[in-house]
Amino acid sequence: MDELGHWINGKRVAGTSGRFADVWNPATGEVQAKVALASKAELDAAVADAAAAQPEWAAMNPQRRARVMMKFVSLLQRDMDKLAEALSREHGKTLPDAKGDVQRGLEVVEFCIGAPHHLKGEFTDSAGPGIDMYSMRQPIGVAAGITPFNFPAMIPMWKMAPALVCGNAFILKPSERDPSVPLMLAELMQEAGLPDGVLQVVNGDKESVDAILDNETISGVGFVGSTPIAQNIYERGCANGKRVQCFGGAKNHMIVMPDADHDQAADALVGAGYGAAGERCMAISVAVPVGEETADRLIEKLVPKIEALKVGPYTSGDDVDYGPVVTPMAKENIHRLVQSGVDAGAELVVDGRDFKLQGYDDGFFVGPHLFDRVTPDMEIYQKEIFGPVLSTVRAGSYEEALKLAMDHEYGNGTAIFTRDGDAARDFANRVNVGMVGINVPIPVPLAYHTFGGWKKSVFGDLNQHGPDAFRFYTKTKTVTARWPSGIKEGGEFTIPVME
Numbered sequence: 090m091d092e093l094g095h096w097i098n099g100k101r102v103a104g105t106s107g108r109f110a111d112v113w114n115p116a117t118g119e120v121q122a123k124v125a126l127a128s129k130a131e132l133d134a135a136v137a138d139a140a141a142a143q144p145e146w147a148a149m150n151p152q153r154r155a156r157v158m159m160k161f162v163s164l165l166q167r168d169m170d171k172l173a174e175a176l177s178r179e180h181g182k183t184l185p186d187a188k189g190d191v192q193r194g195l196e197v198v199e200f201c202i203g204a205p206h207h208l209k210g211e212f213t214d215s216a217g218p219g220i221d222m223y224s225m226r227q228p229i230g231v232a233a234g235i236t237p238f239n240f241p242a243m244i245p246m247w248k249m250a251p252a253l254v255c256g257n258a259f260i261l262k263p264s265e266r267d268p269s270v271p272l273m274l275a276e277l278m279q280e281a282g283l284p285d286g287v288l289q290v291v292n293g294d295k296e297s298v299d300a301i302l303d304n305e306t307i308s309g310v311g312f313v314g315s316t317p318i319a320q321n322i323y324e325r326g327c328a329n330g331k332r333v334q335c336f337g338g339a340k341n342h343m344i345v346m347p348d349a350d351h352d353q354a355a356d357a358l359v360g361a362g363y364g365a366a367g368e369r370c371m372a373i374s375v376a377v378p379v380g381e382e383t384a385d386r387l388i389e390k391l392v393p394k395i396e397a398l399k400v401g402p403y404t405s406g407d408d409v410d411y412g413p414v415v416t417p418m419a420k421e422n423i424h425r426l427v428q429s430g431v432d433a434g435a436e437l438v439v440d441g442r443d444f445k446l447q448g449y450d451d452g453f454f455v456g457p458h459l460f461d462r463v464t465p466d467m468e469i470y471q472k473e474i475f476g477p478v479l480s481t482v483r484a485g486s487y488e489e490a491l492k493l494a495m496d497h498e499y500g501n502g503t504a505i506f507t508r509d510g511d512a513a514r515d516f517a518n519r520v521n522v523g524m525v526g527i528n529v530p531i532p533v534p535l536a537y538h539t540f541g542g543w544k545k546s547v548f549g550d551l552n553q554h555g556p557d558a559f560r561f562y563t564k565t566k567t568v569t570a571r572w573p574s575g576i577k578e579g580g581e582f583t584i585p586v587m588e
Contacts, residue, residue, distance in 0.1 A: 091122040093268050095292055096275040097135055099285030105131060110265045110294065115181035115413035116402035118451030124268045127293040132300040135289040139258035140231050140306050142286030147228050147256035151205040154254050158201045160281035165195045168277065172270055176241055177403035179267035181413040181453065182365050184403050194246030197554045200536040204254040207559045217585070220571045226563035228256035229308040229332065233301045235322065237314045238264035238415050239368045245271050248311045249288060251558035261290045262301060266415055268292050302326050309562065311553070312336065316545050323548035334549035334561060338473040339501030339542065342375045342494040343530060344516065346487065346507035347383045353528070354506040355390040361530035362479040363398060363457050366411045371502045371531045374474060376481045377490045384483045388438060388461055395439045395457045401446060413453040414476060420453045423476035427458055430469035430480070436461040441477065465493065473499070487512060495521050501542035504530050523547065
């Protein structure tokens, strides 16, 4: 059985803690590898080596650092198939979806190639007599990223590429559920020219996370995962004087207006609700049709589409719609929440609880589920299910539908399907959610905009990727320079003001 360790100082190394976690093949239910779980001592040693390597990397001019990113993009394109296969084998998502995972990370790396422009400071000539004033962005030092299982390529690249191109060293603590791709990314970074020690990949669990939060050398921490853990990491990291950005859970609503193209809306809901087995923080998990007639028509169109979904392993071909969920615990939790919806009185229109895939009886496959007549007091409405389950909440009016999205504690993404420009503009302006789609079900911004939710979906004031990434991974220094030719004789004892 394969044993996965860490990436330290430019090479793979075995763990020394003696602790390991199972890495499953979700399609077969078999344990395919063991991954080492780092101790605090291992994490601290990796940070110390990164801190030693960082100054030389930061001293390299931004254009040369950007060239490393440019080469890294080329290597990602070269190894796309290899990365996607490794990702699918450990996560379970289909190969086209796995390639999309890599591609979305690659696009952020492409944005980072523009670092020489994004890191430019500001300059004011003659701010006073003989005085120049300028601001510059400098790296924060050593940053860390704690990334989730559901995007084992994309989210690590969203974190490490901006941090590195800004001149920082970076500690990546990926999910222990699918650790192979992050290690492969580190190897490609080295091949692209990144100096040894600047990027360390430390596999681990809570002990490693706690060590990151308590390590005095680490200046900034980024996290993506569930809201309770996001809040804990944010509070502990901030209490330890770190810059922290944490992205948590979601319950994304899609409003379907009476005037919408219902065929388009149904297709969008199926793709956004069941793609990647619903294991996406931007998945649509709540459909909100406005009016009984709209709801009836939408359900009528959804049922045959959902029943026709092809569920299977990534090895079955590119026509598979989604694969297994990541662990047996995830499967069990989804089934528990589905049962809670049935017990609460929701109407289970499509019941996937008895789904079995011949030849893969031990795999973590979950059939598609569709609920109708869900109400806001139900657990399936309140909690993030993270599975192939779509809940329908019928709204009597546009205002009632808007209120549902606004009153939910999560505010990651939302969408409205309509032909009415006035309704779309009103929705976009009023809804208290960070990412909004208008006839777009999964409104994930492109790399040159920023990604982030509102309310309990985020902790911190800066988003991921785009311009905010350069702000998060740098600190501003402002210099006021006055040269001797302009200095008057004698000291000055009053606060300087503009003359």
